[in-house]
Structure formats: C-alpha cells, structure tokens
Amino acid sequence: MRGRRSVRVAEGGYLRELLQSGVLRTSPLIAAFERIDRAAFIPASVRDAAALNIPLPIGHAQTISQPWTVAFMLEALQPQPGDAVLDVGSGSGWATALLADLVGPRGHVYAIERIPALRAFGERNVLRAGLRNVTFATGDGSRGWPAAAPFQRIHVAAAAPRAVPEPLKEQLAVGGRLIIPVGEWTQTLVLVTRKDPEQFTERRYPDFQFVPLVSDHESSPA
Ligand code: SAM
Numbered sequence: 001m002r003g004r005r006s007v008r009v010a011e012g013g014y015l016r017e018l019l020q021s022g023v024l025r026t027s028p029l030i031a032a033f034e035r036i037d038r039a040a041f042i043p044a045s046v047r048d049a050a051a052l053n054i055p056l057p058i059g060h061a062q063t064i065s066q067p068w069t070v071a072f073m074l075e076a077l078q079p080q081p082g083d084a085v086l087d088v089g090s091g092s093g094w095a096t097a098l099l100a101d102l103v104g105p106r107g108h109v110y111a112i113e114r115i116p117a118l119r120a121f122g123e124r125n126v127l128r129a130g131l132r133n134v135t136f137a138t139g140d141g142s143r144g145w146p147a148a149a150p151f152q153r154i155h156v157a158a159a160a161p162r163a164v165p166e167p168l169k170e171q172l173a174v175g176g177r178l179i180i181p182v183g184e185w186t187q188t189l190v191l192v193t194r195k196d197p198e199q200f201t202e203r204r205y206p207d208f209q210f211v212p213l214v215s216d217h218e219s220s221p222a
Contacts, residue, residue: 013051014053014068015033015067017067018033023068023075024071024075025075028102029071029074029075029102032074032101032102033067035101036094036097036098036101036129038050038051039051040125040128041064041092041093041094041097041122041125042092042094043057043058043059053066053067055069058091058092058118058121059117059118060115061211062091062211063211064091065095065157065210069208070095070098072189073095073155073157073179074095074102074155076177076179076191076203076205077153077177077179078177079102079107079152080102080103080107081103081104081106081107082104082107083107083151083152083153084103084108084110084151084173085103085107085109085151085152085153085154085155086109086110086141086144086148086153086154086155086171087099087109087110087111087157088141088144088156088157088158088168088180088213089112089113089114089156089157089158089211090112090113090118090119090136090157091113091118091157092121092122092125093121093122093123093124093129095157096109096122096134097125097134099153099155100126100131100134101131103133104133105132105133107133108133108135110134110135110148110151111123111126111134111135111136112136112137112138112140112141112145113137113138113141114140116138119136122136135148140215141156142160142165142167142168142215143215144165144167144168144170144171145171146167146171149170149171150171150172150174150176151171151172151173152173152175152177153177153178154168154171154178154180155178155179156168156178156181156213158181158210158213158214159180159182159183159184159187159210159212159213160180160182160213161182161183161184161213163182164178164180164190164192165180165213165215168180169192169194172192172194173194174197175193175194175195176193176194177191177192177193177194178192178194179191179192180192180213181208186206186207186209187208187209188204188205188206189204189205189206189208190202190203190204191203191204
C-alpha cells in the first residue's frame, strides 16, 4: 500500500519521518501535527506504539489511521482558517482535532461517526485536547450532514465501495475540496474540487487501504 511502503520504526517518532519523507510540508499543517499529539487519542493498551508510523487499533474493529496517510490527506485537502469542515469517520478524534486546529476558532468541524462508543471516545479526546470548535454526531456520514452544509472541506476516513457518495458532493461548497477513499479491496484516494455548482474535477491517488464506509441507513443528524 502507498502509505505502508514508508513504514519503519521512527527514530524520534512519526513526525520526524513525515517531515523527512516530504509528505508533511506546509507550515500550518506542520504546526498542527506538532500541537496535536497522537498519543492522546489512542487506548492505553497501544500507547507505547503511538509514535510509530502505523495504524493502531482503537477498539470495535476500527483503527486510527497511519500518520503518513493522515498527512497525505490533509496536505491534499488544505483546510483554511474559518472553514466549515465535515469529518466522516471521526474514530479516535485525532484527525478531527487536527482539522479543528487548522480551521481555528472562526472555523468549525462537524464530526460524524457510526459507532456510538467511538463517537464518545473521539469526542472525549478532542475536548481533552482543549478544542471547542467541534460538534459530534452518531450516524451514517455517507449521507453527509445536510443541516450544517455547505462545507468548504470534507474529509472521509473510511472507504466508499464504488463511488463518491452523491450527498457529499452536493454538500460541498463551490470552491470546496473533498477527499475520500474509494474501492473495495484496495482504494484510490479521490480528491474532488467543486469548480461551480455543476462542475466537479477529480484527482486520483491509488494504492491506499482503509476500513469500509458502512452505509447503515441511519438517519443523518438534523
Ligand atoms: N479519522 C479517524 C481517526 O483519526 O481515528 C479514523 C478512524 S477509522 C480509519 C474510520 C472510521 O470510520 C471508523 O471509526 C468507522 O467506525 C467509521 N465509519 C465507517 N463507516 C461510517 C459511516 N458510514 N459513517 C460514519 N462513520 C463511519
């Protein structure tokens, strides 16, 4: 897998490896990765491995993503101060916290997670990190969050089996960016930019691996 190729036991932790590999390269993102410590977002049982550039279990058969992959997605997404961001599959809350740090107090992150216990875990971790510009919900994020749309950025951390879900494209602001893995066995990261109300462009980055985006037809948050 694209991200896995760069795995090695990091001397000085994943941050040094992300910087050396060049995947983490823009100043606001570097500062966010320095401020938001991944160790505070994982269960105590795997905390010894927090500094490694590998995915780690967070319970309920789910993982916190590999730091390389999170850096790659956020560099492609380039969240800006003041943005409204939808984060689908908030899990541990680590990527949510990075997004909240990047959009700052004028921005807001809407974080949705389908597993109630993980939603609570992520919310607790984000609050402990001192971030107050996040609203959490439990539900099926493949339907988006219509009441909070449009979003300048949409970050999806689980793989849609066949295509980018239409509700997510509909809820993207004009000029906005959406990143999502698509595919069943291995995935391509698809970066969608909404050029105008009717026109979307796509860039594709192959060879990633994510847990599936499970569409359970629960209602979206009101
Ligand atoms: N960003 C997370 C983190 O930093 O820990 C990544 C967690 S994991 C790779 C992806 C998450 O997506 C899992 O917690 C999973 O339960 C969640 N998920 C899967 N399908 C979903 C859906 N339809 N709506 C919301 N969350 C979903």
